[in-house]
Each structure stands twice: as structure tokens, then as C-alpha cells.
Amino acid sequence: MKYNKPRIAIWISIGIAMVIGAISVYNRFVHGLIITALGSYMPWGLWISQDIYFIGLSAGAFLISALVYVFGVKTLEPIGPLSLFTALIALITSLVHVWFDLGHLERFWHFYTSPNWGSLLNYIAWAYSVYFLLLLAELFLAMKQKIWTRLNRIYPPETAAKDKRYLKIIAIIGIPLAISFHGGVGAVFGVLVARPYWHVGLYPIYFLIAALASGAASLTFIVAFFLPKREDNQNMVYFLGRLTLGLLLFETFFLFVDYFQTLYQGIPPNQAAVKAVLGGTYWWAFWGIQIFMGTLVPIFILAYPRLSRRPSLVGIAGLLIIISFFLARMNLIYPALAVPEMEGLVTAFADPRLSFSYVPTLMEWGLSIGIMGFAGLLFLIGYDRLKLAER
Amino acid sequence: MPRKKEKEEHHKVAQNSRRELLKLAGATVAVAAAAKLGLAGLEEVQAAGLTTTSPLPAPIGSALSASGAADVLIRMQQELILTLKKPRNERHWHMVIDLRKCVGCSACTIACISENKLPPGVVYRPVMDEEIGTYPNVTRRFTPRPCMQCDNPPCIQVCPVNATWKQKDGVVVTDYKRCIGCRYCIVACPYSARTFDFGATYNKGNPEASGIIVGQAKADDYERAPNFEYGKKWLRTKKADSPIGNVRKCQFCLHRVENGMLPTCVTTCIGRATYFGDANNPDNLVSDLVAKPNVMRLKEELGTEPSTYYLI
Numbered sequence: 001m002k003y004n005k006p007r008i009a010i011w012i013s014i015g016i017a018m019v020i021g022a023i024s025v026y027n028r029f030v031h032g033l034i035i036t037a038l039g040s041y042m043p044w045g046l047w048i049s050q051d052i053y054f055i056g057l058s059a060g061a062f063l064i065s066a067l068v069y070v071f072g073v074k075t076l077e078p079i080g081p082l083s084l085f086t087a088l089i090a091l092i093t094s095l096v097h098v099w100f101d102l103g104h105l106e107r108f109w110h111f112y113t114s115p116n117w118g119s120l121l122n123y124i125a126w127a128y129s130v131y132f133l134l135l136l137a138e139l140f141l142a143m144k145q146k147i148w149t150r151l152n153r154i155y156p157p158e159t160a161a162k163d164k165r166y167l168k169i170i171a172i173i174g175i176p177l178a179i180s181f182h183g184g185v186g187a188v189f190g191v192l193v194a195r196p197y198w199h200v201g202l203y204p205i206y207f208l209i210a211a212l213a214s215g216a217a218s219l220t221f222i223v224a225f226f227l228p229k230r231e232d233n234q235n236m237v238y239f240l241g242r243l244t245l246g247l248l249l250f251e252t253f254f255l256f257v258d259y260f261q262t263l264y265q266g267i268p269p270n271q272a273a274v275k276a277v278l279g280g281t282y283w284w285a286f287w288g289i290q291i292f293m294g295t296l297v298p299i300f301i302l303a304y305p306r307l308s309r310r311p312s313l314v315g316i317a318g319l320l321i322i323i324s325f326f327l328a329r330m331n332l333i334y335p336a337l338a339v340p341e342m343e344g345l346v347t348a349f350a351d352p353r354l355s356f357s358y359v360p361t362l363m364e365w366g367l368s369i370g371i372m373g374f375a376g377l378l379f380l381i382g383y384d385r386l387k388l389a390e391r
Numbered sequence: 392m393p394r395k396k397e398k399e400e401h402h403k404v405a406q407n408s409r410r411e412l413l414k415l416a417g418a419t420v421a422v423a424a425a426a427k428l429g430l431a432g433l434e435e436v437q438a439a440g441l442t443t444t445s446p447l448p449a450p451i452g453s454a455l456s457a458s459g460a461a462d463v464l465i466r467m468q469q470e471l472i473l474t475l476k477k478p479r480n481e482r483h484w485h486m487v488i489d490l491r492k493c494v495g496c497s498a499c500t501i502a503c504i505s506e507n508k509l510p511p512g513v514v515y516r517p518v519m520d521e522e523i524g525t526y527p528n529v530t531r532r533f534t535p536r537p538c539m540q541c542d543n544p545p546c547i548q549v550c551p552v553n554a555t556w557k558q559k560d561g562v563v564v565t566d567y568k569r570c571i572g573c574r575y576c577i578v579a580c581p582y583s584a585r586t587f588d589f590g591a592t593y594n595k596g597n598p599e600a601s602g603i604i605v606g607q608a609k610a611d612d613y614e615r616a617p618n619f620e621y622g623k624k625w626l627r628t629k630k631a632d633s634p635i636g637n638v639r640k641c642q643f644c645l646h647r648v649e650n651g652m653l654p655t656c657v658t659t660c661i662g663r664a665t666y667f668g669d670a671n672n673p674d675n676l677v678s679d680l681v682a683k684p685n686v687m688r689l690k691e692e693l694g695t696e697p698s699t700y701y702l703i
Contacts, residue, residue: 013515032589032635032636033572033589033590033591033636034588034589034591036591038587038589039512039587040512040513040577040583040585040587041583043574043577043578043587044574044578051594086570093503101573101638102571102572103571103572103573103574103587103588103635103637103638104570104572104637105571107569107570107571107572108571109553110551110554110569110571111551111552111571114552114553114554114569115551115552115553116550116551116552116553118548119548119549119550119551119575120473120549121551121573121575122551122552125551142541164497188575191549192545192549192578192579193545193693193694194545194579194580194581194693195578245429247517266417316479337578340583341581341582341583342519342536342582342583342689343418343519343521344519344520344534344536345517345519345522345536345583346522347519348517348518348519348536349500349514349517351511351512351514352511352512353511353512353586353589353591354512354586355586
């Protein structure tokens with residue numbers, strides 16, 4: 001373990017985050033979902049938006065690892081295990097967020113015992129489970145040489161060749177799996193006729209592109225700031241930066257197309273959610289954070305030749321994208337629920353749990369921060385123990 | 392002619408004075424009788440021919456309304472008893488709400504809450520109150536919104552654990568023991584008909600002042616009372632048989648209907664605006680109403696095929 005100043009700061013932050021998380025976990029178990037600001041008109045909030053954020057990150061990181069293990073992109077080969085590990089940690093983070101969001105978290109096994117195959121939510125639960133096992137298998141095979149060396153076991157070339165073949169097969173299976181489950185997450189929202197903001201045909205594809213963009217951005221950030229500063233690593237950062245730029249442009253285009261099509265014909269109920277995002281109470285979050293900080297600034301850094309060659313700046317661009325994506329996912333869930341399905345419902349019955357506004361409580365923030373801290377802890381331990389920085 | 396008019400007036404005055412005299416005489420007799428019997432017992436009162444009660448006039452006392460037709464509740468009640476003789480898969484429960492009769496009193500909302508012992512935050516049948524138009528052409532429209540019990544429900548498709556489904560008799564039901572509380576069905580419902588039970592209470596945390604706040608001890612009883620949705624007993628404790636952490640919604644008071652009683656909102660409605668019955672039988676009241684030209688359903692364009700109709 002390295003004991004330099006930034007590292008110590010990271011460990012302290014993780015420690016604080018986990019203490020905060022522990023308090024929230026206790027309250028969540030003792031009091032239930034009443035500690036949240038959720039209601040029956042806005043039943044999905046911070047934890048679900050964090051869930052779809054992290055699962056996107058996982059799918060994106062995994063698909064980038066597929067560039068290495070299926071398509072054999074040499075430049076990215078050193079970070080193959082790192083991207084798999086990032087995908088695994090992000091998956092765990094996402095699943096833990098969803099688990100705490102369930103009204104009956106002790107009944108999560110009902111997914112497996114009484115599944116409704118027609119439900120997309122059930123499909124993605126099963127797909128996540130298979131994907132989890134697949135990630136473990138792929139990570140094991142990718143790291144097998146290192147693990148065998150540490151255990152002082154012989155790793156003959158024939159076994160290495162066989163393992164490489166298995167790895168490729170599993171990675172190939174993983175590609176349609178990741179596409180189907182993360183497209184499925186998009187479809188979870190996209191199939192609902194009740195919510196015009198979500199009932200957009202391109203949602204599955206949009207989620208995939210956003211996942212790839214956030215996965216690439218997170219890997220860019222990790223490689224720029226965690227890997228040792230060598231020239232080959234710097235080339236890798238540059239490559240990842242280009243990849244992130246392309247995916248970000250694609251994602252922005254999808255967002256534009258979605259909003260444009262919704263706003264074009266001027267039908268108020270369909271437009272209401274988009275107008276709330278663009279000009280409502282939280283307009284500054286969309287324009288300031290999601291567009292300016294999360295799209296325009298990274299595009300400028302990654303496209304401008306002099307800036308895109310500097311790894312630290314590219315890493316910062318990745319970080320800006322990651323941070324703004326949290327908000328992008330909140331801007332995906334909350335506006336659809338904040339628009340009443342029938343105007344009269346706003347005043348029909350007065351109750352704090354029947355409100356069309358939602359601001360997460362401190363307990364909700366605390367739990368999410370705690371889960372992310374725990375994920376950071378797992379990541380750092382794995383990063384050091386598995387020596388993911390080494391080649 | 393002046394003389395005739397004078398004579399008439401004189402006659403009228405005389406008539407009036409005779410009336411007054413008779414009234415006075417009658418009153419005197421009554422007062423005398425009352426004074427005599429004032430401190431007497433019931434036997435003496437009855438023996439004297441005076442009674443303390445009198446029967447109501449016939450039209451109010453019977454089941455006939457002023458127009459001579461049976462009250463719709465009587466008719467629906469009789470139809471319900473007949474429908475229950477049929478097997479469940481031959482019934483199709485429908486509800487019709489006449490918006491011309493709804494006055495927006497929300498008695499149905501409160502009756503439903505009382506019947507199902509709903510906690511804060513859970514409401515099955517809110518009444519929407521919308522003001523339409525600008526002065527001087529303003530109107531108010533009241534729309535009670537129970538569960539639509541759709542024939543093509545978006546909510547049952549999306550439940551990942553098969554905790555909600557449509558019964559053969561048309562009612563969309565929830566299994567409180569299977570629901571994991573993911574709330575996907577709430578998000579999928581176009582009518583916001585489903586609500587989540589967060590475990591809120593009316594009385595927990597209220598200031599205690601024994602002896603000063605009248606009825607405080609008894610007020611808790613509401614929350615300790617079980618509800619009998621779906622014919623089972625559910626208590627609001629943190630154990631398995633609790634509706635806390637589940638998604639809940641209107642179930643057409645199945646626990647009442649299966650026992651020969653109309654849903655509470657139907658019986659409570661002060662304007663007789665809510666009708667309920669089996670639409671598979673063409674003789675039933677709801678079948679007549681569903682066939683009226685001024686019938687409509689909410690969000691028809693979504694194709695959910697609600698079983699709850701509105702007369703506008």
C-alpha cells in the first residue's frame with residue numbers, strides 16, 4: 001500500500017463515508033423506507049437513479065474490456081483486468097442501492113422463486129445475476145497467471161493458451177448479455193405508456209451509449225490518476241480520451257434527439273417533463289452541470305489538441321463526465337414522476353407522501369454515500385491486492 | 392263595489408277572529424290536559440289516548456323513493472346476491488361513476504380509508520376537484536378515481552415477482568405476502584391508482600397529555616385494528632402479515648362483495664353517484680349504464696380497457 005498524501009486523504013474520505021453510511025443503514029433497517037422523501041407519486045428517487053448510473057458504468061467498463069478480450073485492441077490490453085474489476089465493483093454498488101430501495105428487502109429472493117418472465121425488471125435481475133458470475137469468471141481467468149504466481153503454482157503455456165480461449169468465449173458471451181441487460185434497463189423505462197417522458201423508442205440504445213460513455217470516462221479517470229505516470233500509460237490515457245469523446249458526442253446527440261422530438265409538436269402533457277428539465281426549478285442543474293460542466297467542458301478538453309495530450313486534464317475531463325452523469329440520471333427519473341398523470345391529483349388528497357416534489361433526505365444521501373464509500377474501499381483493496389496497475 | 396268589498400273584509404275579519412278563538416280554545420284544552428298529565432307516567436299517558444310517538448308517513452319509511460322506484464342501492468344489492476351465485480369466472484365487476492351526481496364531498500374517500508384502515512399516505516379513491524374556465528363561465532368538476540381494474544393492466548405486466556394479477560372476476564389483486572415493494576407497478580399505472588405503504592402512523596409521536604386530550608387512548612385503536620382486505624386479517628405490525636412495505640390499491644372491496652355487501656364507496660355516496668355490479672349480466676344496472684351514450688373512461692387512448700366507467 002502506498003502511503004502518499006492523496007492516498008491518505010482517500011482513505012479518510014472512505015472512512016467518513018462508511019460511518020455516515022452505517023448510520024443510514026441502521027435507520028433503514030429499523031424504520032424502513034419512511035426515512036426517505038419518497039412518496040406514492042414519486043416512488044423512485046435517489047437510490048434508483050444511483051442504481052441505473054452504476055449499472056451503466058458497469059456495462060460500459062465491461063464493454064470496453066471486451067475491446068481487449070474479444071477484439072484484441074492492443075493499446076488497452078494493460079487495463080483489461082482493471083476494466084473488469086471496475087465493472088464488478090460498479091455492479092455491486094448498483095445492486096446494493098436497489099436492495100436498500102426495496103420495500104421488503106428481505107424478500108429479494110422472490111425474483112428467483114416466483115419470477116414473472118414478462119417483466120423487464122425480473123429479466124434484468126436474472127441478467128445481473130448471470131453477469132455477476134460471468135464477471136467473476138472472466139476476472140479470474142484474466143488474473144489467473146498473477147494469482148498462480150503468487151500461490152507459487154506452475155502456469156504452463158498450454159494452460160495459458162486454453163485459458164485465453166475460455167476467456168475469449170466468456171467475453172464473447174458477455175457482449176450480448178451486457179447489451180441486453182443494459183438495453184433492458186433502458187426498456188424498463190421505455191416500455192411504460194404511462195410516462196410520455198420515458199416512452200421513447202431509443203431509450204434502450206440511449207442507455208447503452210450513455211453506459212459506454214460513462215464507462216470510458218471512469219476508466220479514463222482511473223488510468224490518468226491511479227496508474228503510474230509512464231509514457232505507455234499516457235498513450236493509453238490519450239486513447240481512452242478519444243474514445244470517451246466519441247461516445248460523449250454520440251450520447252449528447254441522442255439526448256438532443258430525444259428532447260427535440262418531444263418538444264416539436266407542442267403537446268403540453270408530453271412536453272411537461274422536458275420543459276421542467278430545461279426551464280423548471282432545477283434548470284441550473286441541467287444547463288450548468290449536465291451540459292456545461294459535463295458535456296461542453298469535457299468536449300473542449302478532449303477535442304482541443306494541446307489539452308487532449310495532457311493526461312491529467314484528460315483525467316479531469318473524465319471526472320467531470322462521471323460527476324455530471326449522476327445528475328443526468330436524476331434528470332432522467334425525477335421529471336417523469338414529478339409531472340402529475342392527472343392534473344386533479346395535485347390537490348385531490350393532501351399528504352406528505354402524496355407530493356409531486358422530491359428532495360432526497362439526509363438519510364438517503366447518507367446511505368448512498370456510504371455505499372459508494374464501501375465500493376471505493378473494495379476498489380482500492382482489490383486494486384492493491386490484485387496489482388491491477390502492473391502489467 | 393265598495394259595499395261588497397266592505398262586507399268581504401268584515402267577513403274575513405270575522406273568520407279570522409273565529410279561527411283565533413278556536414285556536415285559543417284548543418290550546419287551552421291542550422295546556423289543561425298537559426298540565427293534568429304533566430307528571431303522569433307512560434301508562435297514564437297511553438291510557439289518556441295521547442302517545443309520545445307517531446308512525447312516519449308511508450313513502451319515507453319504505454324502500455320506495457318519492458317517485459315510487461326502488462333505491463338503486465336496493466337494486467344493486469339484489470343483483471349482487473344473484474351474481475354471487477355464479478362462479479367467479481362468469482362475473483365481471485364493473486363500476487360506474489356518474490359525474491353529474493358527484494358533489495365532491497369525498498365521503499367515498501374517507502369511507503374507503505375507514506373500511507380498509509388505510510394509514511397516512513395510502514389512498515385508494517381520491518376525488519379530483521378541477522376548476523374549469525374563467526369567470527363568469529366557471530365550473531367545477533369532481534372525479535373520484537378508484538382503481539380502474541383494467542382489462543389490459545400495465546401494472547401486472549411489470550411486476551417482477553407475480554405479486555399482482557387480474558382475477559377471473561375482473562379485479563386486479565395484490566398478494567401482500569409476495570410483493571417485494573419495488574414500486575414498478577406504481578410507476579407503470581397511468582392513473583396513479585396504486586400507493587405504497589411506508590409504515591406511517593396517525594398517532595405515533597403525538598404529544599402525550601393523559602387526561603387532557605380527550606379520547607387519546609382510544610385514538611390508537613384505529614391503528615391497532617386489523618384490516619380485512621382480500622378476506623385475510625392484516626395487522627400493521629412489522630411482521631410478515633403486514634401491509635407495510637407493499638403496494639396497495641382499491642380492490643372493489645372484495646372482502647365485502649364476496650360476503651354479499653356492496654363496496655363501501657357505493658353505499659356511502661350521498662348522491663348515489665357510484666354504481667357497482669356484474670356487467671356480464673345484461674339485466675343489471677351497471678350494464679344499462681355502461682351502454683349509455685354519455686359514458687367514457689379515463690385515458691381511453693392508452694388501450695388499458697378500464698372496468699371503471701364515468702357518466703359525464
